[in-house]
Amino acid sequence: MDDAFLSVRDLHVRFRTEDGTVHAVDGLSFDVPRGRTLGIVGESGSGKSATGLAVLGLHDPRTTTVTGSVRLGGQEITGAPEPVLEKLRGNTVAMVFQDSLTALSPYHTVGHQIAEPFRKHTGASRREARQRAVDMLGKVGIPHPALRVDDYPHQFSGGMRQRAMIAMALVCDPQLLIADEPTTALDVTVQAQILDLLKDLQQQTGTAIVLITHDLGVVARTADDVLVMYAGRAAERGTVRDVLRTPRHPYTWGLLGSMPRLWTPVDQPLTPVPGAPPSLLTPPPGCPFHPRCAHTERVGGDRCRTERPELPPGRGAACHLGEERTR
């Protein structure tokens, strides 16, 4: 795709640990066009956060090896020198983290933390930057922004801190926003406010968003496209509507079957995925999902155990089941 703002090709992230090398992201490719939201869904250890950090070049090179290509508006990120990355971070691409209490500095006022990247990237004066911080706080729905701008993070509630962090991320009008579990620590009523806010801001600015989450419900409400990850690999990709309505990968079936709903009849037990995700120190050969998959027989032979399924470009699933994919 030419119009993709973020373009990731064959991304690998390997962590060196005492026990060996953890292959956290294993050959991931995806695109995010301007103005669209890609939801990356997966369980803990699926590599979704490691992907987000790789896009910002935030992995520690002493312990982590990142290979493959991450292009932001045509510019290569992997292997780029630190000064280049610093110019991009907070300016072209910004990140919203899950835990706003640890992501914000307790020693500086909220206003200062919003104004700082703005001054750094635009060379604005203190006065201008402060005014900008007040404007941003107002934009993200903090009441009395001119008064709250001098508050410290601990004076804000959890929902307000998350709003402040979004204000901080958006202060330089980035073209790409990476939101890593932005609402996981919040209550549902506040989560709904924050998701609506992200959508509203995107409509105003046309920012591309990568939304990393474990919650398919959040994806359904917020994202346009979805990438389901399992054990560091992409299991399925497509528009939110396609993936949630007609999922093709057995893991996606399992995820959807595991989720209790508010509407569907409760007369059946949930249908969980048996077993647990594999260790990424010793990933299983072939399809990483085969030890938990109920459909390996249908594929026949040893194919699932030996041959790695590839994810076709566009809509599709990395599965050997082929065309007769039905639940």
Add this chain to the structure above:
Amino acid sequence: MTEDILIAEGLTKHFPVLGGFPFRRRVGAVQAVDGIDLTVRAGESFGLVGESGCGKSTTGRLLTRLLEPTAGRIHYRGRDITHATRKELAPVRSEIQMIFQDPYASLNPRQTVGRIVSGPMEINGIDPPGGRTARARELLETVGLNPEHYNRFPHEFSGGQRQRIGIARALALDPKVIVADEPVSALDVSIQAQVVNLLARLRRELGIAFVFIAHDLAVVRHFSQRVAVMYLGKIVEEGPRDDIYHRPRHPYTHALLSAVPDPDGDGGPVRERIRLAGDVPSPVQPPSGCRFRTRCWKARDVCAEVEPVLARADGSGPGHVSACHFPEPPTVERATEVILDPALDPSSPAGD
């Protein structure tokens, strides 16, 4: 008629707030739980939902007598256990067990799984036929763990398996009631479903009553026959599951339900989206009258003056009560009416 096994009346817990200089003294109180009544019937699952800080966990700890109530009464099978001493409480403790949220913090890392599971039997001097070791192995099997793993330590298990160990420990004394405080919220979705199914099977097969405390409305719906919704230390609505989820009368319940993101996209029935403004007020100085009024779109003067009581609103089903001056109209039935599995219904013979 099933027995009312656990009854709480006017249950209240205020935590003192200390401050002042040079002598710290009581300057206020966090009204964590403020006068709630609830009844748990034998063999049923009673769900307690609400957002953080609403007092649901404190309620669970009061019911298990891990916390001393400030006021109110707790009756277990007709006995008043509100201020029972340690000694008097011992036999009751073994019948009311607890499952905790964090499977990492709630297991002693220095003990083997076998010791953890047989610990409650040791403390209470119970010698099951065949010995404690055999019983512990049997319990591990019941919760779906390999009994061969008896000698392993908690760090060798994943989060979901650890939660199963905690469940096996809770089962060790053949409890009649289990208070489960967010038992699945720390787990991944696919593992969460395994544990929910396990708890449902235990309830059905062993006839254990559950107080199921969670913030996730969908999980509670799946596991509970009756549900109470809490807000700022009060129960604002309580009733049979389908009444609460399909015909909620309290505006807060409405707002909560409409805030839950639905993975089926537009597949589910269209529900009016309600966005609550702002955050939950401080429980140190809760609003006068109705505690929800500061975020409620229907609040009028009377809401600040008179505290609404839990009562059956016009058009609500039996056992469905809500505390609101201006209850929502009973909603229209949804397209898919919920079919109750006879096996999940505690009043049916199959449930016992």
